Amino acid sequence: MAYRAPVADLRFLLGSVLGTDRLTASERFAEATGETVDAILAEAARLAETVLAPTRRAGDETPARLENGVVRTSPGFAQAYRAYAEGGWVGLAASPGHGGMGLPLTLATCVGEMAAGANLALSLCPLLSQGAIEALEKHGSDELKALYLPKLVSGEWTGTMNLTEPQAGTDVGAVRSRAEPGPDGTWRITGQKIFITWGDHDIAANICHLVLARLPDAAPGTRGLSLFLVPKRLPDAGGEPGPANSLRVVSLEHKMGLHGSPTCVMSYEGATGWLVGAPHGGMAAMFTMMNNARLGVGVEGVGIAEAAYQAALAYARERRQGRSPDADEPGIVGFPDVRRMLVAMRAATVTARAIALDCAFSLDMAAAIGDPAWAARGALLTPIAKAYGTDTGCEVAALGVQVHGGMGYIEETGVAQFYRDVRVTPIYEGTNGVQAMDLVGRKLADGGAAARALLAEIAATAAGEPEGRLAAAAAALATATDWMLAAEPDDRFAGAVPYLRAFALTLGGHYLVRAAAADHAAWAALRDFHLHRTLTETAGLCAAACEGAAGLYAVDLAF
Numbered sequence: 431m432a433y434r435a436p437v438a439d440l441r442f443l444l445g446s447v448l449g450t451d452r453l454t455a456s457e458r459f460a461e462a463t464g465e466t467v468d469a470i471l472a473e474a475a476r477l478a479e480t481v482l483a484p485t486r487r488a489g490d491e492t493p494a495r496l497e498n499g500v501v502r503t504s505p506g507f508a509q510a511y512r513a514y515a516e517g518g519w520v521g522l523a524a525s526p527g528h529g530g531m532g533l534p535l536t537l538a539t540c541v542g543e544m545a546a547g548a549n550l551a552l553s554l555c556p557l558l559s560q561g562a563i564e565a566l567e568k569h570g571s572d573e574l575k576a577l578y579l580p581k582l583v584s585g586e587w588t589g590t591m592n593l594t595e596p597q598a599g600t601d602v603g604a605v606r607s608r609a610e611p612g613p614d615g616t617w618r619i620t621g622q623k624i625f626i627t628w629g630d631h632d633i634a635a636n637i638c639h640l641v642l643a644r645l646p647d648a649a650p651g652t653r654g655l656s657l658f659l660v661p662k663r664l665p666d667a668g669g670e671p672g673p674a675n676s677l678r679v680v681s682l683e684h685k686m687g688l689h690g691s692p693t694c695v696m697s698y699e700g701a702t703g704w705l706v707g708a709p710h711g712g713m714a715a716m717f718t719m720m721n722n723a724r725l726g727v728g729v730e731g732v733g734i735a736e737a738a739y740q741a742a743l744a745y746a747r748e749r750r751q752g753r754s755p756d757a758d759e760p761g762i763v764g765f766p767d768v769r770r771m772l773v774a775m776r777a778a779t780v781t782a783r784a785i786a787l788d789c790a791f792s793l794d795m796a797a798a799i800g801d802p803a804w805a806a807r808g809a810l811l812t813p814i815a816k817a818y819g820t821d822t823g824c825e826v827a828a829l830g831v832q833v834h835g836g837m838g839y840i841e842e843t844g845v846a847q848f849y850r851d852v853r854v855t856p857i858y859e860g861t862n863g864v865q866a867m868d869l870v871g872r873k874l875a876d877g878g879a880a881a882r883a884l885l886a887e888i889a890a891t892a893a894g895e896p897e898g899r900l901a902a903a904a905a906a907l908a909t910a911t912d913w914m915l916a917a918e919p920d921d922r923f924a925g926a927v928p929y930l931r932a933f934a935l936t937l938g939g940h941y942l943v944r945a946a947a948a949d950h951a952a953w954a955a956l957r958d959f960h961l962h963r964t965l966t967e968t969a970g971l972c973a974a975a976c977e978g979a980a981g982l983y984a985v986d987l988a989f
């Protein structure tokens with residue numbers, strides 16, 4: 431089944447549900463007119479369908495490999511990446527001053543979803559470059575920006591993100607890599623990093639590693655971390671890739687999925703690096719990169735969910751078993767339980783998509799008009815977009831395998847690849863447990879102001895929903911929010927995951943009620959499915975969220 435980019439859905443959500451045309455009224459995004467958005471979506475769809483998607487299977491079947499210290503990528507990846515870079519897609523949202531198009535993150539999010547749905551393993555490479563671009567734009571010196579940004583924005587060079595070490599995963603503060611001062615204002619970086627996505631490859635001329643390390647006088651923990659730009663090849667006087675830096679790929683991981691994405695163990699051996707941001711300011715700079723990447727990873731889940739849904743629907747229409755009760759649909763799609771799975775896949779995909787787009791839109795509004803309320807809205811939505819987007823990717827890919835029956839378990843259908851590829855997304859870029867803790871910790875630390883503002887928006891939508899189902903969910907969520915604000919940290923963290931899911935499902939109801947109000951014929955039935963059969967979970971999730979931690983420790987895990 432060939433991947434088809436969901437352009438109509440994206441356009442409808444942007445225009446009729448989120449009202450993103452408000453961005454065009456701002457000076458910053460004045461050029462993002464309806465015609466520009468349509469043209470970009472159409473062109474990105476063409477790229478995803480005809481260039482990226484055809485290489486997806488090759489990435490799975492012929493993984494990236496390490497040959498004499500150099501990573502060789504999967505067949506077709508170099509050409510597909512070149513088309514992506516030459517189309518200007520890496521720099522879609524980057525500042526025009528460095529060769530970017532300066533378009534909204536909302537639009538880049540649409541493109542990111544299509545790229546992920548078409549070929550997730552390959553799409554990670556430009557996604558990491560985009561994180562590096564944002565970190566350098568916000569925290570890099572003028573010299574670093576002038577030298578590196580044009581190359582990263584054009585896709586000529588790529589970026590990576592180096593946090594993880596064997597003892598430092600979720601606990602980033604445990605990073606041990608060291609930075610010693612060099613004679614010329616540069617730094618010598620030494621240490622081992624693991625799990626570095628696209629840490630080496632043969633599809634671009636240079637790689638800009640952003641590496642967390644400690645200065646000699648660093649305090650322990652995250653406060654003592656600094657961020658460095660460490661290029662694979664040191665730029666020469668003309669800014670072209672010169673001599674090799676003192677770093678190497680030690681090995682590649684053998685993974686459950688994402689075989690086309692080289693996941694590297696990296697060794698920095700006195701490598702030359704440049705400080706990005708202030709000394710000991712590494713976490714602030716890295717957070718810029720991680721927030722961008724968290725939304726981007728949520729969108730990876732949405733992209734795979736869409737691709738898995740399309741494949742399952744196509745199969746269900748063709749596959750015959752017994753007598754379908756639906757005279758118009760002789761395939762298994764006519765059976766109520768298969769229908770249940772397909773509708774659940776569609777509803778979850780579209781609600782996760784709407785959350786991700788709303789998150790991007792909020793961040794764009796904050797950038798366009800400088801209103802801190804929009805920034806807080808975007809920050810609140812980021813962990814929800816990451817966790818719900820990736821959980822949805824996993825759930826929908828699993829249902830996709832189920833719809834295929836035994837054939838789903840056989841590699842040649844390609845749907846097992848969706849399931850294997852997407853499984854890492856709830857783990858990397860901060861596990862989904864960490865996202866939920868971020869939601870009930872940092873994101874409620876404003877006394878709940880941003881959460882209450884969003885709940886008020888949902889309540890306003892709910893006023894137009896005659897059955898009162900959305901209003902009931904919003905009320906349960908408001909009560910759970912008050913409980914979270916008053917609870918001790920461990921009690922909050924014990925209920926953080928069900929609280930985040932309840933929030934996501936309620937937001938899903940909000941978007942679907944708005945979608946049905948805008949186009950009743952197309953969206954009312956999906957709205958009703960969500961309100962009647964999924965949103966009903968919210969009451970149970972909110973109750974579980976407010977149970978506290980003690981009961982978890984009361985269970986004897988030895989039996």
Ligand SMILES: Cc1cc2nc3c(=O)[nH]c(=O)nc-3n(C[C@H](O)[C@H](O)[C@H](O)COP(=O)(O)OP(=O)(O)OC[C@H]3O[C@@H](n4cnc5c(N)ncnc54)[C@H](O)[C@@H]3O)c2cc1C
Pocket residue numbers: 591592593594598599600601624625626627628685688693854857858859860861862863864
């Ligand atoms: C394919 C792949 C690609 C990756 N790419 C990159 C990359 O490009 N750059 C990079 O730097 N890293 C990368 N990573 C690393 C990734 O970000 C980490 O694996 C992730 O942050 C989790 O860290 P960990 O694996 O050490 O798990 P751990 O931190 O050991 O976590 C194990 C479990 O404990 C839970 N846990 C840990 N601490 C807490 C806590 N305080 N409270 C509650 N629960 C907790 C976690 O949620 C998880 O369920 C990648 C990983 C993979 C698998």
